[in-house]
Amino acid sequence: MRDKRPAIIAVLSIILIGLIIYIIQDLQTDSPDGTAEAPTEQPTQTDQPSEETSEEPEEPVNIKEPVPPEFPIWYEEGPFELPLIGAGGYTSVEQKLFAEPDTQADVLVTLKAGAPFVIEQEIGEWWRVKGDSGTDGWIQHKTAMINLPDVIPSIIYDHTNSYNAQFRSSFVDIPELTGESLYDMRAYSDRLGEDSYIMPILYQTAKKVQAAQQIALQNGEALKVYETFRPRDIQLLVNEALSKLAKNNSVVKTGITEKPWSLTWFINTSVSNHQKGLAIDLTLVKIEELTERIVGDYHVPKILEYTEYEMQTPFHELSTNSAMFTKPIASSDQEGWKNMTLNSAVTEPALRLQGYMTAAGFTPLASEWWHFNDVDALNQLKETAGTGEYRITELINRPPRWEELQEFMTN
Numbered sequence: 001m002r003d004k005r006p007a008i009i010a011v012l013s014i015i016l017i018g019l020i021i022y023i024i025q026d027l028q029t030d031s032p033d034g035t036a037e038a039p040t041e042q043p044t045q046t047d048q049p050s051e052e053t054s055e056e057p058e059e060p061v062n063i064k065e066p067v068p069p070e071f072p073i074w075y076e077e078g079p080f081e082l083p084l085i086g087a088g089g090y091t092s093v094e095q096k097l098f099a100e101p102d103t104q105a106d107v108l109v110t111l112k113a114g115a116p117f118v119i120e121q122e123i124g125e126w127w128r129v130k131g132d133s134g135t136d137g138w139i140q141h142k143t144a145m146i147n148l149p150d151v152i153p154s155i156i157y158d159h160t161n162s163y164n165a166q167f168r169s170s171f172v173d174i175p176e177l178t179g180e181s182l183y184d185m186r187a188y189s190d191r192l193g194e195d196s197y198i199m200p201i202l203y204q205t206a207k208k209v210q211a212a213q214q215i216a217l218q219n220g221e222a223l224k225v226y227e228t229f230r231p232r233d234i235q236l237l238v239n240e241a242l243s244k245l246a247k248n249n250s251v252v253k254t255g256i257t258e259k260p261w262s263l264t265w266f267i268n269t270s271v272s273n274h275q276k277g278l279a280i281d282l283t284l285v286k287i288e289e290l291t292e293r294i295v296g297d298y299h300v301p302k303i304l305e306y307t308e309y310e311m312q313t314p315f316h317e318l319s320t321n322s323a324m325f326t327k328p329i330a331s332s333d334q335e336g337w338k339n340m341t342l343n344s345a346v347t348e349p350a351l352r353l354q355g356y357m358t359a360a361g362f363t364p365l366a367s368e369w370w371h372f373n374d375v376d377a378l379n380q381l382k383e384t385a386g387t388g389e390y391r392i393t394e395l396i397n398r399p400p401r402w403e404e405l406q407e408f409m410t411n
Contacts, residue, residue: 072294072296072297075298080206080207081152081154081210081298082150082300082400083151085119085404086119086399087400088191088396089117089118089127089129089144090115090145091111091112091115091145092143092145092200092229092277093384095110095113095143096109097137097138098137098139100138101126114390116392117129117396118130120136125140126140127139143381144203145203146203147395147397148206148209150397152206153295154302155209155223155224155225156223156225156303157225158197158224160226160316161230162182162186163181163184163186165178165181166226168314169255170249170254170256171319171321172251174241174245177237182234185198185392187394189397191398191399191400193399196395199225199227200228201229201277202277204376205277205280209223209225211360211361212357215356216356220287221356222285223285224282224306225280227280228280229275229388230274230388232389233391235268235269235274235275239263242256242263252319255320256319256320261320266368267318271387271388273374273378276386277385278373278377278381280362280371281316281368281371283308283315283353284350285308287305287306289304290303295399296400297400297402298400309347312345312347312369322370323366323367323368323369324342324346324364324365325337331363331366331373331375332363332378332379333363334363337364346369350369
């Protein structure tokens, strides 16, 4: 019988040679020009100094630089649409500025209530802030406010009290209020690159506003904010003007005093939650056209066209016509309102707005469909809450930058 082993060996050799050629060709196609690239030679560290110098070699420093993603990006690493770093803020009460995030640290200065600053860093319950005078230090943020447009720019803002106050009662204009500019809270925003309304609100309350806006956006709707912080003197001005009108107009008087209601349910002389920085007046809109905008290094939603829903009354209509429920309930009652009887005039959009806000942790006000309180913040602050005995007119902030945020996140 003929020996077949030499033939088999020859065939296997040919197959092996072909496989080697295939592998070589495959490696060559890994580079764009079809040629294999030589491995990059990495520098090596030696224990001996080079011949060119007699100095001792420095210890090698291994610095891993963060590689930024393709700009701009969506910010998804914090509680808001944009990073805290660079946002504007305000003290709601007189606050000590510490040299370190520690109440035992040196006190650099005492900031007056309403003092503006830029947020530079956050560690636990502390913010490192820089004031308009350049003073840099740490404050506890539980009594500090943040400017809402700086961190939630997708919300629609319209501070009517800055240019055309809408206060009315029983659909009657209130002299010295309606149509007036009561206090101007407009400024140029370096962060947004445009003129902007100033809308300060407590930091912890702002997180709830963000939650409500996200729920609304998922349903093709959005929040439209009319007022957050309100100065104490404006609160008293509205009360005085409405009281004077009611004395001369029986319809207005009935609209704010008909049992079981009273004037204090619509505007009072005591410190309101607006002065404490934990109340918000707003409405709901339907989004008609949504796009995006770039703020610093980040994408954020931008509403181009919207339709504001028709509620049972216009905004800031101070009378029983605006009531959500048929009778009052304590504004601090976080559960009782759920068992209240709704005013028959309440609209579906008003109910949806209430649903978004309560799902985010707010409590509705019985007498005003547009007003919501952060009772959690109220219970936490108690007597340490602000009284609003100041005006806010300045805004200092800067665009959010990815590298700056990464620096603080890695430290």
